[in-house]
Amino acid sequence: MLPFTERAVKIIKEIPAGRVMTYGQVASAAGNPRGARQISRILHSMSAKYELPWHRIINAQGGISTPTDGEEKGGLQRELLEGEGVEFMRNGKVDLTVYRWFPEEEFI
Template sequence: MVLPFTERVVQIIRDIPAGRVMTYGQVAGAAGNPRGARQVVRVLHSMSAKYDLPWHRIINAQGGISTPSDREEKGGFQRELLEAEGVEFMQNGKLDLKVYRWFPEEEFMW
């Protein structure tokens, strides 16, 4: 049985270990829709609380935190959560994707 995209996204995000991150596009691709980064944003926005998702482990493709300019405090909170898990940010405010990016196991059978 093939899971719907939203369910795959939720499972992938749940499986990201502490101290590791994935990008929006990377989650979308792993869930079967490489062009679905915006859908991942919607899933995070609407389902993070309901499913207790580690939303803070999802970052942009440049290794930065994506926060609307009117919600800077949320970006600071996301950074705090990541740092509490051992993630270190560079001086430019980004993290090194070569160090912290997580790749899900290929065992997912969607």
């Protein structure tokens, strides 16, 4: 596993229940500020194998980035986040000032 991928997996695994990070935020903390798409690929290909809490990663606007293959995954993501106590605003987004998590310095 590449060092960036290893750091990203570690960061994602540490996000506590009821908190979120953005794709870009994880990428930056893992060492590549322009690697948001890489985080998406990591989540897609490694979530099951590494038991990643994929649902805790949202877009920079606080929204759920539903894949183009349908709405089901986006609905599940919202359901999982709400189950952890994350509240969605009327516009369907998460208030990042309330729910965003910042990893400890050890990750960076």
